[in-house]
Amino acid sequence: MSRFTRGLLPLTIANVKSYVRDRGALFWTIAFPVLFVVLFGSLFSGGTTKFTVGWVDQDQSAAATSLRQGFAAVSLLDLKDANQDDALAQMRDGKLDAVIVVPAGLGTALSSTGSTSTPFQLILYTDPSKQSASGTVQQVVAQVVGGINQTLSGKPPELAVQPQTLQTQNLTNAAYFVPSILAMALMQLGVFAAIPLVAQREKQILKRLSATPLARSTLVGSNVFTRLLIAVVQTLIIVGIGAVLFGVSVLQPLAVAALVVLGAVTFVSIGYVIASYARTEDSANTLASVVQFPLMFLSGIFFPIAFMPQWLQPVAAFLPLTYLGDALRQTMVGGAAYAPLYIDVLVLAGWLAVTFLISARYFRWQ
Amino acid sequence: MAVDAQPTDTHLDADGDVIVTEGLTKVFEGRGGPLRAVENLSLRVHRAEIFGLLGPNGAGKTTTVEILEGINKSDSGKVSVLGLDPNRDSTQLKERIGVQLQTAALYPNLTVVELIDVFRSFYKHSLPTSQLISEYGLEERKTGLTKELSGGQRQRLSVALAMVNDPELIFLDEPTTGLDPQARRSLWDRVAALKAEGRTVVMTTHYMEEAEQLCDRVAIMDHGRILELGTVDAVVSGHFKERSVRFATVPAFDDAHLAQLRAVTRVAHETDETVLYTTDVPATIGDLERLGERVGAKNLDVAVKRPTLEDVFLELTGRALRD
Ligand SMILES: Nc1ncnc2c1ncn2[C@@H]1O[C@H](COP(=O)(O)OP(=O)(O)OP(=O)(O)O)[C@@H](O)[C@H]1O
Ligand SMILES: [Mg+2]
Secondary structure, three states, rough: OOOOOHHHHHHEEEEHHHHOOOOOHHHHHHHHHHHHHHHHHHHHHOOOOOOOEEEEEEEOOOOHHHHHHHHHOOOEEEEOOOOOHHHHHHOOOOOOOEEEEOOHHHHHHOOOOOOOOOOOEEEEEEEOOHOOOOOOOEEEEEHHHHHHHHHOOOOOOOEEEEEEEEEOOOOHHHHHHHHHHHHHHHHHHHHHHHHHHHHHHHHHHHHHOOOOOHHHHHHHHHHHHHHHHHHHHHHHHHHHHHHHHOOOOOOOOOHHHHHHHHHHHHHHHHHHHHHHHHOOOOHHHHHHHHHHHHHHHHOOOOOHHHHHHHHHHHHHHHOHHHHHHHHHHHOOOOOOOOOOOHHHHHHHHHHHHHHHHHHHOOOOOO | OOHHHHOOOOOOOOOOOEEEEEEEEEEEOOOOHHHHHHEEEEEEEOOOEEEEEEEOOOOHHHHHHHHOOOEEEEEEEEEEOEHHHOOOHHHHHHHHHHEEEOOOOOOOOHHHOOOOOHHHHHOOOOOOHHHHHOOOHHHOOOOOOOOHHHHHHHHHHHHHHOOOOOOOOOEOOOOOOOOOOHHHHHHHHHHHHHHHHOEEEEEEEEOOHHHHHOEEEEEEEEEOEEEEEEHHHHHHHHOOOOOOOOOOOOOOOOHHHHHOOOOOOEEEOOOOEEEEEEEHHHHHHHHHHHHHHHHHOOOOOOOEEOOHHHHHHHHHHHOOOOO
């Protein structure tokens, strides 16, 4: 066994046990983000029982009008007439949940008696990142089309739906804040990460450990692993609640997983810098709180940075949480990017490298 | 060449001893200027002995022990522990020593068994958890969280933790502070057993009775320096050739008369007792009784005491309270 791995697993298990038995810490890392997601969700996402769907009629035939009546009869749908460009633009802006396009030729196709067997294609635009909206609309449209096909009693041509996806720029509130809350939770987990070590230093537990062959790298490694485990649990809880309650799905699970690890490790490293400058557990706690609030409110995780006062925007451009939030948003729900994904990753990696060096140099063991 | 022939300055001849220090010095930079916590300290600890470090608060006992354990660095002087340099070979050394710190806390939210198991995982070789639990009387509390232990139980656990790696050299910094008399005696038995098993123990204590009972040799230190070092008997008899004869103070006696009695070297008063130091107990007591008859003070309740380590300690380090 190498010197690093000796004691690593038992110490990590001991850390997790200590953590789980500390009710206060458990509340802040598990219950708090859950409350946040539920609270924000109920405040902002409202009752989405009706979906606003753009209706683009390029055929202008009697058949198209009766088709429209069929859809309008469904109480879940609220149809808005528009031409295709306007409808898609409105959908990008978040004003429409979906767009149905009736291409020219429907009337002629239906009146010509049975010469062709290819179904006539309606086009349906939905946004896959809005899972519940797109799923419901797709189901409803399929049902309506199925009903119409039945009344046509199998006479060709039948109607079919050609699904199209459209990445909307303005996300629903839920889709916007679920990645934000995940980023916030990872940030909090990180900036408070070294508090246990500071407490152990204060109570001379670190001194006692230094009288054993346990390597310092193992001690730090187990502390970081403990935090990563908690980060994984937090991520599952937050993403799970987002999916179940608000229909927010994850577009790129692997990328999100990698970002969760990168984000957690970066903020843990920032937490170690905080611990390097604090003498006692109390002062480390105070310092971590002082750090977390500006991060939370200046990073544009709860509202787009463009909404910030002009003079504050460079601050946001400097803060790591801006980039973690942006990267998680891009990979979880899509939407407008603040920076390209690779920039997000580079900035986070830069913060990680710098803070790692600072804490490796200045962390006090005794 | 002549230059090569010079003895290297760092070499210490352990000569079979477990610990050798020469001219050990440690200076702390405090607010009130530099504080010399350990000053020019030289000592040797033999294999399989119990060595006691005694001294008033702030004497430098803990600092000395921590330098030997390799968790504190000396500023100058030479140290060899188990033939190793505690700074350079600290990982190797730590596999072989057991350490109980005076002030260290334990992981509060782990149970006794969990904590012992975690510590065992740090070492290449360790003793079974159940053996440690039973040897240190922790059976009843083995599934309790360490934060719920009483002070004495916690103290026993920290000694048990010092034993997890089956060490050949054990450092105990005030191991019996806060223990009830039963627990203290049971720990004495454990420490004596460690010695019987061939292990070496270096301990500090403020209980002189404990040092007399347990330690083969003691060092009395103050202000970072060793004032006296040797077996308890040698230390005591080196300081006090006399015995003390004590009795409840009789107003009719005056010190000038008492000092004239045969073999009396000194007269002292402790609370309401008079103490005569004498080189010949029967002669002094005979004279004292005749003196009593003359002044009408009969049936003096006389007690004879051998001087103790505590007498030497107080003599050497003074009676005034520190810090
Ligand atoms: N880390 C430190 N920084 C500054 N001064 C220190 C430090 N550690 C110890 N000292 C000082 O060094 C001196 C010796 O302390 P030490 O702890 O070795 O005494 P001790 O003999 O163990 O006392 P006690 O019986 O109270 O445990 C004391 O004056 C103490 O204040
Ligand atoms: Mg001490």
